[in-house]
Amino acid sequence: MPILSMFEKIRCQITNRIYTKQQEATGKWTGTICPKVKKKLDRHIEIAASCMVYPAGGGIFSVNDKYGTNIVDINVRSCDCRRWQLTGIPCCHAIACFRHDDIKPETMVHECYSIATYREAYGYNIWTVRQNTMGKNEWGRCAATYL
Numbered sequence: 001m002p003i004l005s006m007f008e009k010i011r012c013q014i015t016n017r018i019y020t021k022q023q024e025a026t027g028k029w030t031g032t033i034c035p036k037v038k039k040k041l042d043r044h045i046e047i048a049a050s051c052m053v054y055p056a057g058g059g060i061f062s063v064n065d066k067y068g069t070n071i072v073d074i075n076v077r078s079c080d081c082r083r084w085q086l087t088g089i090p091c092c093h094a095i096a097c098f099r100h101d102d103i104k105p106e107t108m109v110h111e112c113y114s115i116a117t118y119r120e121a122y123g124y125n126i127w128t129v130r131q132n133t134m135g136k137n138e139w140g141r142c143a144a145t146y147l
Helices: 003-025 035-048 083-087 092-101 115-121 136-146
Strands: 052-057 060-065 068-073
Touching: 003 115, 035 092, 052 092, 060 092, 068 092
Parallel strands: none
Antiparallel strands: 052 060, 060 068
């Protein structure tokens, strides 16, 4: 495929993806976090029901589940299982601690998973350049218009 045709195809794919993501997040989603992350969080909430929490004070907890013991520090958002640090989504051990301290799990999810951040990430458009009606000498003027 010639290079200009390939670039045009890539531009069309990116433009279509951005448009699809904008439509997906506009008006359909409710709450504060994206639906896929909410689904994962709900699974962790179910598993957290089987965890035993032992507070140590200062936001630090010892949590027992069927696989062993994990130390959770709510202040620094960490757990020994490392799922919370790696994904930004609280693990079942952390959620068990949230229940003890009456904290909503949705408030402890990293902000990159919020609907507002998602809408901001896909809140732009890629503008096209007329290829047939203007020559290369017009590209600079056209780019300045869109910037």
